[in-house]
Amino acid sequence: xxxxxxxxxxxxIDTSSLVDKVEESLVALLRERKLGVGDxxxxxIELAELLGVSRTVIREALTRLRLMGLIESKKRKxxxxxxxxxxxxxxxxxxxHILDQDTLKEIFELRLVLEIGIADLLFHRVxxxxxxxxxQIVADEPPVTQYHIFNIDYEVAFHSKLYEITNNQTLxxxxxxxxxxxxxxxHSGLLKKQSLLRTFVxxxxxxxxxxxxxxxxxxxxxxxxxxxxFARIFDFS
Amino acid sequence: xxxxxxxxxxxxIDTSSLVDKVEESLVALLRERKLGVGDxxxxxIELAELLGVSRTVIREALTRLRLMGLIESKKRKxxxxxxxxxxxxxxxxxxxHILDQDTLKEIFELRLVLEIGIADLLFHRVxxxxxxxxxQIVADEPPVTQYHIFNIDYEVAFHSKLYEITNNQTLxxxxxxxxxxxxxxxHSGLLKKQSLLRTFVxxxxxxxxxxxxxxxxxxxxxxxxxxxxFARIFDFS
DNA sequence: ATCTTTGATATGTCATACATAATACTAATA
DNA sequence: TATTAGTATTATGTATGACATATCAAAGAT
Numbered sequence: 001x002x003x004x005x006x007x008x009x010x011x012x013i014d015t016s017s018l019v020d021k022v023e024e025s026l027v028a029l030l031r032e033r034k035l036g037v038g039d040x041x042x043x044x045i046e047l048a049e050l051l052g053v054s055r056t057v058i059r060e061a062l063t064r065l066r067l068m069g070l071i072e073s074k075k076r077k078x079x080x081x082x083x084x085x086x087x088x089x090x091x092x093x094x095x096x097h098i099l100d101q102d103t104l105k106e107i108f109e110l111r112l113v114l115e116i117g118i119a120d121l122l123f124h125r126v127x128x129x130x131x132x133x134x135x136q137i138v139a140d141e142p143p144v145t146q147y148h149i150f151n152i153d154y155e156v157a158f159h160s161k162l163y164e165i166t167n168n169q170t171l172x173x174x175x176x177x178x179x180x181x182x183x184x185x186x187h188s189g190l191l192k193k194q195s196l197l198r199t200f201v202x203x204x205x206x207x208x209x210x211x212x213x214x215x216x217x218x219x220x221x222x223x224x225x226x227x228x229x230f231a232r233i234f235d236f237s
Numbered sequence: 238x239x240x241x242x243x244x245x246x247x248x249x250i251d252t253s254s255l256v257d258k259v260e261e262s263l264v265a266l267l268r269e270r271k272l273g274v275g276d277x278x279x280x281x282i283e284l285a286e287l288l289g290v291s292r293t294v295i296r297e298a299l300t301r302l303r304l305m306g307l308i309e310s311k312k313r314k315x316x317x318x319x320x321x322x323x324x325x326x327x328x329x330x331x332x333x334h335i336l337d338q339d340t341l342k343e344i345f346e347l348r349l350v351l352e353i354g355i356a357d358l359l360f361h362r363v364x365x366x367x368x369x370x371x372x373q374i375v376a377d378e379p380p381v382t383q384y385h386i387f388n389i390d391y392e393v394a395f396h397s398k399l400y401e402i403t404n405n406q407t408l409x410x411x412x413x414x415x416x417x418x419x420x421x422x423x424h425s426g427l428l429k430k431q432s433l434l435r436t437f438v439x440x441x442x443x444x445x446x447x448x449x450x451x452x453x454x455x456x457x458x459x460x461x462x463x464x465x466x467f468a469r470i471f472d473f474s
Numbered sequence: 475a476t477c478t479t480t481g482a483t484a485t486g487t488c489a490t491a492c493a494t495a496a497t498a499c500t501a502a503t504a
Numbered sequence: 505t506a507t508t509a510g511t512a513t514t515a516t517g518t519a520t521g522a523c524a525t526a527t528c529a530a531a532g533a534t
Binding site (some may be wrong): 003011012025030031037059060062064067068069070083084086087089093094095097098102103106107109110112113114115116117118119120121151167168169170171174215219220223230234 | 345356
């Protein structure tokens, strides 16, 4: 037998634990039985018998599903299937103090990408009320000084509202999760200091574009509005 | 005592389970002790004693951390802290068959947002080799017919390469995770059928823009390239 | 008929024992 | 001496049984 044979054999050895397999089995089971949101799944002991493992393993597997937001467990009632919260879990590990620097910077970039990319969604879904609300937010902002020192609260309020307008909950949750990281990176020494070269497209300008312009203009406006951040990214390396 | 008193009492009752608390305690513990990637954490029994709970509870809590990608457990060695894989967990629940329709559509949108938003990253980081590779991919594609029936494989190859050029691993992983969902939504009856109105900006056009144009042109080009998808989204509701 | 109590039930927690795999240590062999 | 084979140790993985607790439902009291 050749060495490569052994290697391929080695590679194919199942390194997953029992719980891993049970987890898969459970997901498969749910799909098989076409169980949807709201349906209760068999109780732990039954599952243990069905799959031929101990309740401990079942419980660990169920814990994972619960963690994924796939099920919710209630005493006496059992576990019911719920619509998975994609970001519920993720947000727990989205801790700036734990993430490494590279990832942090990448998340910073990700936010910029999103803000520019949502232009079309915005224009298609924005309402008169949204425009009014944005105007109100802008009106409440302190006057922009020459040095463009922005208040993080107003910054968040404005951009959060934009995500809201997209009417895309997934996107909204995603942004909410990214926020603390963005804030952290912004204030940490991870990126080059702000250059403050010139005055950029303001929030007010963006609202104007959203009201009277088109997606293309908005993308360019947003790109310019974020120039400060982009400059910090690109200057770093 | 008034009713509202009772109500507020009720509300403030901690509904979280022991495991929930232990989980928080553990994360706090790690941060407190300033444990970084690679450090081993105390063994399960020690943690059980330290926090005054059974090993079962500790294990469930550790399972969660492991699931978050915060730690890795090895027999005999114990558990060591790892750099959390933000999307490792998420990708498990990113199962088209499990997600509800609204979320699926939102993810579909998310992909479009990303592709348009990455223009600046692309232009800042693209190399001559990348351009060549893209040209090669395009050259291998079958001729685009009038009806714009695209082959999903070539589609994926091209767009994946774009994400690669951004040199943003987080973004890349994110895209990889979104792919199956996008594919699923594309083929499912969730969205309106393709309208096939006209010929759009092709992959080749995009490469040209990336080579000779600027971010703004690329964003517009990509927007046009994706017009088909956007039309399906916006026509739905 | 309504409220209270009680009991049944399924998950939550605990304790213990054993299995398994990876490492460290020891001893045998060249 | 160095290398290998075997053995012991150790921490996680799995199994089992017991009890705690919360919730629902039915029986019972008002």
